[in-house]
Amino acid sequence: MEKEKDLGIHQTGHNSGVIHAGIYYLPGSLKAKLCVEGGKLIMDHCDKKNIPYKKVGKLIVATDEEEVEYLKVLYERGLANGVKNMEFIESQEGIHKFEPECRGLKAIWSPNTAIIDFKNLAKSHANDFHDNGGEIRLRTEVTAIEESGRTDYPVRVVDRMKHVLVAKYVLSCAGLHSDKISMLTGCPRNPRIVPFRGEYLLLKPAKTKMVKCNIYPVPNPKMPFLGVHFTPRMDGNVWLGPNAVLAYKREGYSYLDINLLELLDSLTYSGFITLCLKNLKYGMGEMTRSIIWPLQVKKLQKYIPNIKIEDCSRGPAGVRAQALAPDGSLLEDFYFDKSRTGTLKDKVLHCRNCPSPGATSSMAIAKMLVEKMTKEFGLGELKKIC
Template sequence: MALTKFSPIFKRSLKTNPIKSCISFLTNGNIYDLAIVGGGIVGLATAREIKIRFPHLNLVVLEKEKDLSRHQSGHNSGVIHAGIYYPPGSLKAKLCVEGLRLSYIYADEKKIPYRKCGKLIVAVEEHEIPKLDDLISRATINKVPGIQMVSADEIPQIEPHCRGLRAIYSPETGIIDWRQVALSYAKDFESAGGVIYTDFQADHFTEVMNADFPISIRRKIDNSSSNIPEVTCKYVIACAGLQSDVVAMKTGCSKHPKIVPFRGDYLLLKEEKCHLIKGNIYPVPDPRFPFLGVHFTPRIDGSVWLGPNAILSFKREGYGKFDISPKDTLDFLFYPGLLKIAWRFFGIGMKEIYRSIFLSNQVKLLQKYVPELQVSDVTRGPSGVRAQALSPQGNLVDDFVFDHGDGPVGKRVLNVRNAPSPAATSSLSIARMIVDRASEEYGLSSQK
């Protein structure tokens, strides 16, 4: 699938600058105070935040792909979430509401295009109304700005082509290109003196006999064009997304929770039908799942995406229906938690697969919200893969998770183990929390 388009001013941040890499190697021998593993939106936001607070520290971001933000940060709905869904007191609730405010401030400061188009969460069945009441109670406790309940008659005033029994309206929900935001974080980081190495897959984390810089991170030996085989550092923050459990285990951390990839396929509304949708239209979510259901999402480029569904992917970073990695598949198929959840939700999983195959079935679901929609109005669109953490008991982990490992390396590594949606919206607030924790645990100082 083609990557989300981005502004040419950010292209410089996508690849390792060979001159800068050479200068970095000559001046510090690839020795750093702290290495951030993962060049997605959370890793880049964290690197930026550390550099802002501790400008004297030598920092490096290690990204395994040739470009930054290739996966979840570049394959998502592009929604700026307001914090409606998340249990009060959870990290998601706190960090999303804070992240909403910070995201708009940052986008204004950097002149990154966005649109506050709002969101409707629409009940189309009577049994969904109590769930809608629960959601607005959560949103009120979470202090989501501007949230309100609207009647069936008021829904068309907000979305002329939408129908429902009742809906929650969130005027502060918006849309943005999150990859463009991530690349802007990278630009900030590099401008402040940070170093980014792409094409560097961190594969071995070992202790070395250096009291000041005791961790060696070696790159995976493959056909990579990277000329940087190793970096040495004091501390590591791993924000590895779909590879977070793999990286965590390599640093001496627990194998739990396991990352299970779920592919989501989108439909595209044909250009002549995009007038049907003004803002985000979401269903009332099933509380058993962390997925928000098939929804209507306008994009910054003027297109409208419908979806996604949620289907088990047989490759961590496989965006095609037939992308299979035997290694990835065996890795999670024999995980006890997956067998338990597969048995529990077998029927729902089969419905998702059926809808992904038959376009008319997917459109039938969408017609509950926009009756005018026809099969002829849509085409198949892009796909994304979501990293979903799963416990050994077969429970979907529904909050952000961070942990440390044991031993000489593990105790110096902070792992972001689960950061699904709304991680993009929350990226700046997550970064602040990570840096607060790293500052306390690692004794980082604002002075040399």
């Protein structure tokens, strides 16, 4: 059941299109395990189904000595996570072998990082689903998930048009509305999705040759979001960014997209208030660069000094489906939830926090969910369709 007129309208169609290698994530976390596993599953699937992708690689670049120390931590993380064929680059000359325009002291080179159009992947999964007897109902917005009172189909799902579907089991993966959907079955209100919009710039076509691979920063552990990066796209464009600003609605891709109830929900949430107070200077800087986009170019010049304001233009935007705890901390790992009481606790499972690298991890997440539902809900053997 999909509320939009087509697949991949929101999270799938508004991400950076990168198949991540799994370097950034804490060893032992679901993100680390499922990203590494998921990247391989996706590329194997694409090879089998002739879905285009490109292994353009990624440079994670340190531009000062403090970043160099954390870069070493990232390299050890990558090794612990099982990332293959990483290379620690010790010099500017080494960086120039991969990116002649890029400036930095040291870097990590990840040759297995790739790019893809995730909407193509979603459509491939949909075709597999159809071929195996599945039906996808578009324009079907779920408004209730409740007990049906029946023993054969104990779950009752109602859409906005009051159509009813009964089911034995339900799995929800609702992205920006994942907390709201989980609440329909009695799950707690928090952690809450607070929508942060990420706005990109576009490198003008005449300048795209300046960027050959993904160029990523060393994350500042004191900051809530990663920071700007350079992302080649399958269509030949290069995306620059993103920033991170509060969206005025869950699916708010511009300042003109406003839902007053959803905005009020974000602004009055203790988690958002605490996050803002902890990161006031950072947040004001992001807002300023959002409104006056040429200021964003200064951030990019840290890595490619020759990039100029006239080389860039405003680009697309996405909204992060990021869960935020009441204490203002971002949920750093994938999180799944189910009802605590009643019949539905053994019938419904929710994907509640699957931000980046959620797309890369998607096939591994699916595999894990099959195992989880089989074990916790007592399902029999499920048919594998891809």
